[in-house]
Amino acid sequence: xxxxxxxxxxxxxxxxxxxxxxxxxxxxxxxxxxxxxxxxxxxxxxxxxxxxxxxxxxxxxxxxxxxxxxxxxxxxxxxxxxxxxxxxxxxxxxxxxxxxxxxxxxxxxxxxxxxxxxxxxxxxxxxxxxxxxxxxxxxxxxxxxxxxxxxxxxxxxxxxxxxxxxxxxxxxxxxxxxxxxxxxxxxxxxxxxxxxxxxxxxxxxxxxxxxxxxxxxxxxxxxxxxxxxxxxxxxxxxxx
Amino acid sequence: xxxxxxxxxxxxxxxxxxxxxxxxxxxxxxxxxxxxxxxxxxxxxxxxxxxxxxxxxxxxxxxxxxxxxxxxxxxxxxxxxxxxxxxxxxxxxxxxxxxxxxxxxxxxxxxxxxxxxxxxxxxxxxxxxxxxxxxxxxxxxxxxxxxxxxxxxxxxxxxxxxxxxxxxxxxxxxxxxxxxxxxxxxxxxxxxxxxxxxxxxxxxxxxxxxxxxxxxxxxxxxxxxxxxxxxxxxxxxxxxxxxxxxxxxxxxxxxxxxxxxxxxxxxxxxxxxxxxxxxxxxxxxxxxxxxxxxxxxxxxxxxxxxxxxxx
Numbered sequence: 001x002x003x004x005x006x007x008x009x010x011x012x013x014x015x016x017x018x019x020x021x022x023x024x025x026x027x028x029x030x031x032x033x034x035x036x037x038x039x040x041x042x043x044x045x046x047x048x049x050x051x052x053x054x055x056x057x058x059x060x061x062x063x064x065x066x067x068x069x070x071x072x073x074x075x076x077x078x079x080x081x082x083x084x085x086x087x088x089x090x091x092x093x094x095x096x097x098x099x100x101x102x103x104x105x106x107x108x109x110x111x112x113x114x115x116x117x118x119x120x121x122x123x124x125x126x127x128x129x130x131x132x133x134x135x136x137x138x139x140x141x142x143x144x145x146x147x148x149x150x151x152x153x154x155x156x157x158x159x160x161x162x163x164x165x166x167x168x169x170x171x172x173x174x175x176x177x178x179x180x181x182x183x184x185x186x187x188x189x190x191x192x193x194x195x196x197x198x199x200x201x202x203x204x205x206x207x208x209x210x211x212x213x214x215x216x217x218x219x220x221x222x223x224x225x226x227x228x229x230x231x232x233x234x235x236x237x238x239x240x
Numbered sequence: 241x242x243x244x245x246x247x248x249x250x251x252x253x254x255x256x257x258x259x260x261x262x263x264x265x266x267x268x269x270x271x272x273x274x275x276x277x278x279x280x281x282x283x284x285x286x287x288x289x290x291x292x293x294x295x296x297x298x299x300x301x302x303x304x305x306x307x308x309x310x311x312x313x314x315x316x317x318x319x320x321x322x323x324x325x326x327x328x329x330x331x332x333x334x335x336x337x338x339x340x341x342x343x344x345x346x347x348x349x350x351x352x353x354x355x356x357x358x359x360x361x362x363x364x365x366x367x368x369x370x371x372x373x374x375x376x377x378x379x380x381x382x383x384x385x386x387x388x389x390x391x392x393x394x395x396x397x398x399x400x401x402x403x404x405x406x407x408x409x410x411x412x413x414x415x416x417x418x419x420x421x422x423x424x425x426x427x428x429x430x431x432x433x434x435x436x437x438x439x440x441x442x443x444x445x446x447x448x449x450x451x452x453x454x455x456x457x458x459x460x461x462x463x464x465x466x467x468x469x470x471x472x473x474x475x476x477x478x479x480x481x482x483x484x485x486x487x488x489x490x491x492x493x494x495x496x497x498x499x500x501x502x503x504x505x506x507x508x509x510x511x512x513x514x515x516x517x518x519x520x521x522x523x524x525x526x527x528x529x530x531x532x533x534x535x536x537x538x539x540x541x542x543x544x545x546x547x548x549x550x551x
Contacts, residue, residue, distance in 0.1 A: 055527050081533035089531075093524040097546025106534065106542075134546075151532065 003030040005066075006159060006191050007052070012063035014051050014216075021047045021058065023216040029159075034192040034205050036225060039213035040237045045195045046090060048213070049161045052193075053087045054080050067159065086157035088148045090164045090195075094137035100147060101131045107154045121153055122180045123173075141168020149177065153184070160185055162194045166201060178204040199229055212240045253316040253345070258301045261318045263326070273307025279329045289331065292362045297329025300359070305334045312341040319357060319383075320349040330361040334369040336394075342371060346387070347378035351407075354382035361389040365397035365424075373401045379409035381436060388415040393424035395449065402429045402550070408437040408466075415442045420480075422449030429457040429550045434466030434495070444473040447480035447510065457550050458486040462495035470499045476510035488518035489547050491540070 007029045014022040022044050029035050037045050051058050052065060054077040065072040072080060121127060123146045136144050145168055152160065162181070166174055178201055185192050186205070194201065202210065202225045210225040211218045220240045222228055231239040253259050258276055259267035270276040282289045282302030289302065301315060319326065334340050348355055357379075365371055379385055393399055397420075405412065412434075418426050432439060445454045460468050474482045488497035503512040521543050529539035 053531050055531060056523070076536075077527065077530040078533050078535050081531060087531055089528065093522070093528050095525055095528070095543075095546060097549035098529075098542055102542070102546075103532070106538075107532070155533070 003032050003188070005029075006031045006033075006068060007193075008064075008066045009052075010064045010066075012048075012051070012065065013061045014047060014058045015061050016047075016058055020061070021216055022051065024063070025216070025218055027211070027218060029191050029193060031191060032186075032188040033208040034186060034194065036202055036205070036207035036210040037193065037195045037213055038197070038210065038228065038232065043213045044216040045213050046163055047216075049087055049163045049193070049195060052080075052161060053077055053085065081155070081157075084158035085161070086152055086155055086159070087161045088145075088152060088163060088165055090167065092136045092144055092148055094139075095135040096137065098135055099132050100127075100135055100150060103135070103151070104154060107151070121150060122176050123149070142170065142173060145169055145177070146173075149180070158190050160190070160192050162192065162196075164195055164197065166196060166198045171200075174198070174200060175204075181205065202226075202229060212237065214240060253318060256314040256316040256345075258303070258315045259318075260299070260301065260316070260328075262321050262324050263299065271309060271311065273305070274309055274313070275302075275304040275306065277302045279331055282331065292331050292364070293329050293360075297360075299326060300328035300330040300361075301332075302330075303332045305332075305338055305340050307335075308338050309340060312343050315342070315344045317344075317346045317357070317359075318349055319347075319353055319355040321355075322353050323355060324353070325356040326358065328357075328359040328361075330359060331364070332361070332371075333364045334366060334371055336366045337368040339370040340372070342373045344373065344375045345378070346376070346385075348380040348383055348409075351380035352382060353380050355380070356384040358386040359388065361387070363389065363391045363399075365391070365393045365399060367394045368396045369394070370398040371400070373399070375401065375403040377403070377405045377409075378407045379405070379412075380407075381410060383409035384411045385409040386413040386415075389417070391416075391418040391426065391428075393418065393420045393426055395422045395424065397421070397424045399424075399426040400429075401427070402431070404431040404548075405433065408432065408434050408439070410437060412437060412439045413442075414440070417443070418445045418454065420445070420447050420449060420452040420454055422478075423451045424449060425452070426454045427457065428455070429459075431459045431548050431550055432468070433461040433463075433544065433548060434468050435464045437466045437468075439466065439468040441468070441470040441472075443471070444475065445482065447474075447476045447482050448478060450479045452478065452480040453482070454480075455483045455485065458488075458499070459548050459550055460487070460497055460499075461489040461491060461544050461548060462497050463491035464494060466495040468495075468497045470497070471502070472500070473502045473504065474512055474514070475504040475506070476512055477506050479507055479509035481510070482512045484512070484514035484516075486514070486516040487547070489544060490518065490520050491544065 009027040012025040212220040279297040279300040279302045474484045486499045501514045501516045
């Protein structure tokens with residue numbers, strides 16, 4: 001029996017300065033599922049992630065986003081975060097005078113219901129020297145990703161969107177991240193939407209469904225990620 | 241809540257080395273090797289003190305550090321009555337090669353006293369002396385405040401001066417001047433957030449001796465019909481290095497920040513640099529924090545507090 005719908009995106013059209021970036025996207029993600037989103041650069045993958053999170057400057061022109069019965073289009077990013085949605089940013093911005101040490105006590109207060117005071121973290125050694133520095137300021141690509149993961153571990157989202165976690169991480173760290181994500185977020189009451197260009201991620205996470213996005217549309221979806229990957233390897237995204 | 245932040249200052253005030261309330265001395269504790277007096281007593285007791293005052297002071301402190309202190313020196317000047325008008329003349333003298341940490345708090349104990357606090361301060365750091373001076377102000381919405389501090393650094397002296405206004409008065413006129421002799425080093429950091437305030441800042445650093453090094457940092461945030469005018473002068477009169485860093489953050493369209501950084505170089509071997517900017521809250525930072533669950537107001541507060549951090 002199929003799980004209940006967690007996120008339902010229906011005919012979503014999004015514009016930026018009157019130009020359509022997403023053109024009628026339909027997507028259903030159920031609890032316990034992992035969805036992978038592949039596609040060429042500029043196809044709209046990151047836009048979809050940001051629109052689910054409620055981030056400007058995009059404007060929803062048509063369609064709906066429903067998360068556990070809540071119409072997300074009316075909700076602020078912070079309300080969406082409190083519902084349990086989180087995004088691991090591809091390029092998180094540098095914050096002046098704000099460190100992880102500043103943010104963590106706030107997380108505890110903000111997310112009273114699902115905050116767990118101590119969460120084991122795989123990059124404990126790497127995170128220590130970053131805790132008191134201005135967040136993301138002068139961080140390497142890998143350090144930014146580790147800082148993103150650290151926050152997510154504290155926030156314990158139920159619906160996690162990951163936008164290219166692979167960029168900036170070496171293979172060894174990437175493998176650790178994948179194992180960690182699998183342990184933390186592959187659960188019957190959680191879901192993952194992962195934007196990636198890496199086979200390793202697909203192989204380890206074994207997505208329930210893999211989608212191809214091109215020119216703002218989901219042009220192909222299949223439970224067989226291997227076949228999709230083979231086609232991309234062989235023909236590129238022209239195959240779709 | 242504003243009152244929650246005032247109370248701890250009041251609680252700690254009686255234990256200060258020098259606690260002066262309205263027009264009277266409430267507590268004075270001088271550790272061994274440190275002389276602490278009312279400045280008018282020092283003016284009468286020591287003839288050398290008189291050169292630092294334009295006229296005999298009626299209020300204020302005199303602190304003379306003659307031996308290495310073991311603990312930070314704490315000074316608290318408070319106002320608790322309506323329409324009090326303080327005119328303080330303060331003098332701090334640190335003898336050669338001593339290291340001092342000074343914590344100075346000036347505040348109104350209530351937010352609606354419409355009081356006035358004017359302070360003329362001189363800080364003398366003798367050869368090789370070192371001072372970290374944390375100066376905190378906390379005022380009510382109708383107060384008039386005018387701190388005027390001058391720092392004189394002898395050869396090889398070191399100074400870190402951080403002036404921060406935790407709650408702004410209605411009118412604030414800050415005047416700060418530092419003169420650095422040979423190989424002296426100083427950082428002057430001024431952090432102010434205005435709210436229904438008229439703020440004027442006039443600061444000057446003069447690099448007088450060779451190999452002197454100095455920095456001026458200004459962090460200003462303005463909201464709710466605040467006008468801030470900042471003039472920062474960095475002057476090199478010898479082979480030296482100086483840097484000026486002025487930044488303003490405008491939090492609404494009813495406020496204005498006007499910054500004028502000035503570099504004056506009179507020595508071809510001196511190097512003076514500056515950075516200056518006035519902007520608004522960065523949208524990308526704001527959205528990032530909101531995506532982490534912070535409300536718009538919480539995210540703005542975090543960003544403003546972060547901006548006002550000068551370490």
